[in-house]
Amino acid sequence: MSYHFNEIEARWQKYWADNQTFKAENNSEKPKYYVLDMFPYPSGAGLHVGHPLGYIASDIYARYKRHKGFNVLHPQGYDSFGLPAEQYAIQTGQHPAITTETNIKTYRRQLDQIGFSFDWSREVRTSNPEYYKWTQWIFIQLFESWYNNDSNKAEHIDSLISKFSSEGNSTVNAACDDDVETFTAHDWNNYSSEAQQDILLKYRLTYLAETEVNWCPALGTVLANDEIVNGVSERGGHPVIRKKMTQWSMRISAYAERLLQGLDTIDWTDSLKESQRNWIGKSVGASVTFNVKATREMLNHVQHDENHDAVSSSAVETSHPYKIEVFTTRPDTIFGVSFMTLAPEHELVSKITTEAQKADVEAYIQATAKRSERERMADVKTISGVFTGAYAEHPFTKEPIPIWIGDYVLAGYGTGAVMSVPCGDQRDYDFAKHFNIPIPNIFEGVDISEEAFSDKENTVIANSDFLNGMNYKKATKRAIYELEQLGQGEGKTNYRLRDAVFSRQRYWGEPFPVYYVNGKPQMIGQQHLPIVLPEVEKYLPTEEGEPPLGRADIWAWDALKGELAKNEDIDNVNVFPLELNTMPGWAGSSWYFFRYMEEAANRGDAFASEDALNYWENVDLYIGGSEHATGHLLYSRFWVKFMKDRGFVNVEEPFKKLINQGMILGTSAFVYREDGTNKYLSKGLISDNSVQPIHVKVQYVNASDELDIEGLKQDGEFGEDFKDAEFILEDGVYKVGREVEKMSKSKYNVVNPDAICEQYGADSLRLYEMFLGPLEQAKPWNTAGITGVHGFLKKLWKLYIGGNGLNVNDAEPSKDNLKTLHKTIKKVEEDIESFSFNTSVSTFMIAVNELTAQKCTSKAILEPLLVLISPYAPHIAEELWSRLGNDTSISTAPFPKFEEKHLIESSKNYPISFNGKMRFTLELPLDMTKDEIEKVVMAHEKTIAQLEGRTPKKVIIVPGKIVNIVG
């Protein structure tokens, strides 16, 4: 009886489904363990062998934990809102819900055939109204919340309103917009309801704000930075402009410090934590206000704005019509300021530029606007800028400081303005050198003739009035104190993390539960959720440039009846327009891990029951790609912290441990066409000839890189191209060239897991994906190698099943049998715990090779061996387990216990080294003392030969390890 994997795998997959073998219990005596994969977006192309890598790893771990006695939650679902389905809908008119459903079916079939131990009773789909009802609900909670910096948590907006009506806002310490004005309780109580709404919006955790976006008028949509190439859209090459749009934003910046501190409490890789730290970008320093020295034009301007009379000449000398606020990490260098630089987009630029400089400044602004943010960033070498003609006043010396604009200052960071200290900052230094601006030296004993001095540690300040002689720390403290005395600055911590834009001008996403009364956003009552996506006849923006939801006919809100209404019934009295934007992809993925905690059938009227939330807490192990390092993984942490603050969940972090699996790369194959001919040269023949490499489908190439020419010629897609081609062979075969590239359809190197499962089986696929290399590393796929692990499974089968049936009996295990088993238990357990799955596979191979050589038939050895292998190759393990007479699934069989006593040795094959190089080995008893070892080794003929008569200087003996002879 040989190993019929197709039959075995189908049987056990059915058994698991029929018996709900992997259903997790919400009430259990066992300790819980929650293993989660980043859920997939169900694309039309289906899975390729790169996708399941992480799922296989997490499945092995989940199955291992079940063997170890845990109640394991291992769910799966779909991130089913997204752009590709919408794009497909635009092209074909097919409703995204339909294509999404079809794609999910394909995904499910592909996932099932790999034998994952998912609990499908808890499946989640973000595009399902029963799911996004709760995404909308969370959005409403965010709207109804503000962040109290005193209690350091989010609170219900009511607590803010009551503060306002009793004390005004001067005592409120909140995360809010920069432009809130101070008001008293009396003011507040006399404001109109609309004015109050406007103010509250500046405090809410989700709020409407004008945001600058990349708008492509031709496509009628907003584009991400990476969808823009050389200033035009990647698709279609249409022009893109920067445009202000009113959009929903999430006040994630309120959580910057907690997101940063929380990193110390979770078990993620250092590199991942580092990228989140960089993204949050905390810097400690001071904000400093510089007064702009007035010119007559400026004052005229201001006066004109305020309808005042003409300006007297004394006003020109004393008044400061404008202020520039900067953020600096080096307030200690304030006396080194020799100019200021504003971002070209800074709002003051147009107001302070003098008549003489106007033309230059405008030309410069236009030139920078053409360059994308990416280009400005990439180009570090070119120094450019223009003088505005205006001067600021130094807060202490009152000296005039020229104000420049330069594109090395970014509008989006800090205040969009810097105080330039050329002696202490290399970019300022380069800028000053380039434009011949003075570089005053404020450092004691430092030469700045070649470059700036930015070393904080060894700073001694000079030429700086009250800061002279101080070090960085002291001077910083003093400078901030003096600035505060002047009312021109204060200590400040700045975060790079910006609030996240939450609106998308798309169809296939969650609708906002929002309608507008006189342009002010109102939340729809929670009892009316979900607000279901409306039907539209086309998935494109409207002619007026409104998002696709602008095409819906029934997309208004009847506030009286609490239901959707026709657009034509909008009267702005009872029936109001609804929000036309939808939510971004990360909305649904920011909380889905909580939804899995409840079986779909029991979800009832909550996103998950309190009991379920309390039992499962958070994800113990999360596996997914590193491309989500700063998106999904930061937003989820933000939402979870928010939900904790408001008491909806009781954990501070969603994912305790996180592992990034590496990408599986494709191994592309090339044939070489001789230029201008229809001749293809085998790889070894191309030396001098001028050839053109052409991708061919990898399925026509065997393990020895030989091309199946007939197969290629009969290919449905490309056969025609090669029909009349002449293939020039070497040694009777055509050898292709190979190159490792990203696995992609366009490179014809995609390998489909379906084909692998059919030819070799799911167990082979699972083992091979793990065998390729370390989980976290990128590695090339080469189907040829799978014969190795497939051969191993056949050997494993043969160890149990012979020609006449079962080979296993109750024979007493030999010493060698026990030694093999126990060293395998030890190694495999260590490997799984450290996620080193590739090395366990070799360990299994070694074990099976040894037991086969030992002719082992003992059940006492072969039965526990199956449990070790079952997380990796569950189907064959179940089959052999049942053939050994077990009538329950192997999946909860206890993991074998390692016993040290079977590995104890009496002798050791010592490596004998000379000057650190091993020259021969010598078998010696382990209980031999150092002296005895030395005696035996020194007397050995090979030692004498090695020494060639020299006397060794030293003999190092580490009992049980090595002998090293020096000299």
Add this chain to the structure above:
RNA sequence: GCUCAAGUGGCGGAAUUGGUAGACGCGCUGGAUUCAAAAUCCAGUUUCUUCGGAAGUGUGGGUUCGAUUCCCACCUUGAGUACCA
């Protein structure tokens, strides 16, 4: 530019606190079996070699009795990114 990760046979990779470099597998070579093929099994496979050995883990230094492993400098590749004041 900056940050992080990684460089070991023809290929994927192993070597867990510094202690026998190349486990395991692919591929390749030779052999057995077969009419033949597939499958299977056996032996070999880092390089050089005067067949005694010698060299060898990106490069150059260093620490050590001993370094793939630790330290310094550099080179290359990959990922991320933000000229961050």
